[in-house]
Amino acid sequence: MEAVLTAAVALLDEAGGSALTFRALAARLGTGVGTIYWYVANKDELLDRATDHAIGGILAAVEEQPDSDDPIADMRAMAVTLFDAIVDRPWLSAYFMRNTDIQGNSLRLYEKLGQQTLRLDLTPRQRFHAVSAVTGVVVGTAADLGVEIPQELLDGHVDRDEFLSRFAESWRSLDATDFPFVHQIADEFAGHDDRDQFLAALDLTLAGLRLQART
Amino acid sequence: MEAVLTAAVALLDEAGGSALTFRALAARLGTGVGTIYWYVANKDELLDRATDHAIGGILAAVEEQPDSDDPIADMRAMAVTLFDAIVDRPWLSAYFMRNTDIQGNSLRLYEKLGQQTLRLDLTPRQRFHAVSAVTGVVVGTAADLGVEIPQELLDGHVDRDEFLSRFAESWRSLDATDFPFVHQIADEFAGHDDRDQFLAALDLTLAGLRLQART
DNA sequence: TCCATTATCGAACCACGTTCCATGCTGGTT
DNA sequence: AACCAGCATGGAACGTGGTTCGATAATGGA
Numbered sequence: 001m002e003a004v005l006t007a008a009v010a011l012l013d014e015a016g017g018s019a020l021t022f023r024a025l026a027a028r029l030g031t032g033v034g035t036i037y038w039y040v041a042n043k044d045e046l047l048d049r050a051t052d053h054a055i056g057g058i059l060a061a062v063e064e065q066p067d068s069d070d071p072i073a074d075m076r077a078m079a080v081t082l083f084d085a086i087v088d089r090p091w092l093s094a095y096f097m098r099n100t101d102i103q104g105n106s107l108r109l110y111e112k113l114g115q116q117t118l119r120l121d122l123t124p125r126q127r128f129h130a131v132s133a134v135t136g137v138v139v140g141t142a143a144d145l146g147v148e149i150p151q152e153l154l155d156g157h158v159d160r161d162e163f164l165s166r167f168a169e170s171w172r173s174l175d176a177t178d179f180p181f182v183h184q185i186a187d188e189f190a191g192h193d194d195r196d197q198f199l200a201a202l203d204l205t206l207a208g209l210r211l212q213a214r215t
Numbered sequence: 216m217e218a219v220l221t222a223a224v225a226l227l228d229e230a231g232g233s234a235l236t237f238r239a240l241a242a243r244l245g246t247g248v249g250t251i252y253w254y255v256a257n258k259d260e261l262l263d264r265a266t267d268h269a270i271g272g273i274l275a276a277v278e279e280q281p282d283s284d285d286p287i288a289d290m291r292a293m294a295v296t297l298f299d300a301i302v303d304r305p306w307l308s309a310y311f312m313r314n315t316d317i318q319g320n321s322l323r324l325y326e327k328l329g330q331q332t333l334r335l336d337l338t339p340r341q342r343f344h345a346v347s348a349v350t351g352v353v354v355g356t357a358a359d360l361g362v363e364i365p366q367e368l369l370d371g372h373v374d375r376d377e378f379l380s381r382f383a384e385s386w387r388s389l390d391a392t393d394f395p396f397v398h399q400i401a402d403e404f405a406g407h408d409d410r411d412q413f414l415a416a417l418d419l420t421l422a423g424l425r426l427q428a429r430t
Numbered sequence: 431t432c433c434a435t436t437a438t439c440g441a442a443c444c445a446c447g448t449t450c451c452a453t454g455c456t457g458g459t460t
Numbered sequence: 461a462a463c464c465a466g467c468a469t470g471g472a473a474c475g476t477g478g479t480t481c482g483a484t485a486a487t488g489g490a
Binding site for chain 3: 026031033034035038
């Protein structure tokens with residue numbers, strides 16, 4: 001079982017979501033597909049267990065972070081850790097939002113995040129919404145990244161800067177009166193850093209939360 | 216072409232993403248799969264065109280909304296319209312984050328949202344981040360919903376309240392000292408409304424933005 | 431020694447995306 | 461009329477992936 005999960009995670013790490021097939025997994029383990037089906041009922045469960053496995057690592061990292069006296073700063077640190085972990089394992093983003101059944105390590109992570117809100121002067125409902133908002137920002141932003149890598153980039157034919165520049169170029173060529181915003185933004189987009197973008201979004205949400213916690 | 220797209224959207228509306236196959240589409244159109252491949256190169260393009268088709272409708276709805284003298288309120292209204300449209304067509308959420316190539320109606324929608332930020336006292340970079348943050352919240356929150364519907368609910372065997380209650384129940388049964396947050400939240404979760412949750416997240420972000428625009 | 435449980439394996443089935451080629455249909459050219 | 465190019469259609473066939481199933485070992489108690 002353990003071996004199955006680590007092999008599954010390894011496949012996902014090496015070549016993304018499409019690389020994890022029962023046949024490939026069986027080959028890597030030197031067994032047949034039937035064996036894997038003895039451990040998991042179907043691919044959904046395999047994915048659930050593999051992601052839970054990976055999230056376990058994130059959870060450990062989050063739990064190492066000491067609490068400061070600013071709960072919101074602590075939430076921020078956790079969110080950043082989570083984001084970085086997803087960037088590191090882009091396939092996680094795809095399966096992060098596939099889970100209505102919050103259980104296992106996801107639940108623990110959720111709890112950990114939520115505990116910070118207990119130190120804020122909020123109603124239970126506000127706490128619930130705050131944690132949802134923060135995870136929403138993380139997942140929402142990270143989701144874009146997961147896909148933002150057309151094979152051109154992986155192949156090395158085109159690097160990221162050139163890729164972005166091409167977009168910026170096509171945006172600049174649009175009519176300036178119909179697309180004033182896109183026009184103004186093109187330069188920003190060309191040089192943008194995903195992590196900055198995430199931090200900006202996160203900080204907006206947390207600024208709103210800070211405001212709410214004071215009232 | 217037009218007929219292909221409307222049929223594709225109809226299939227997606229009726230039975231979600233997994234229902235859109237070339238064979239099903241061909242059957243509905245009374246033709247063969249080869250014909251569809253004459254119009255689109257592959258499934259990705261089919262999906263892109265179908266979503267662009269659907270987003271066209273959202274764009275029209277957004278463009279009907281008159282500008283007020285509060286740009287942030289206008290952004291909020293747009294985001295809500297977008298959210299409602301995604302709730303109405305859950306399959307959109309899955310394909311919303313599959314698009315690095317912001318083009319067509321998506322681009323127009325992006326522009327529309329961004330134009331509101333032009334009326335705020337922000338740097339170009341802050342505008343860029345603000346729009347990313349808002350779309351991130353919409354997509355991030357809506358993504359959860361897209362999947363949050365296990366077939367049990369669709370079958371009508373179990374209704375939503377019961378489904379949520381079951382979770383709340385299992386959460387309450389956790390150890391209260393290990394899971395103080397989840398414990399406190401269980402009740403909120405049981406009766407929670409997805410739209411409220413979205414609005415809360417959106418308002419946090421917009422509150423942060425409002426703060427930023429004043430400095 | 432016997433039998434139930436646990437575990438392994440791979441052939442076979444089906445649905446899907448995709449390719450390919452044979453066939454029709456249209457309007458214009460000779 | 462005959463012909464042809466290009467547009468358009470239809471569906472059989474291929475490869476891949478998830479999943480099922482029955483045959484078969486290993487294990488360990490009665």
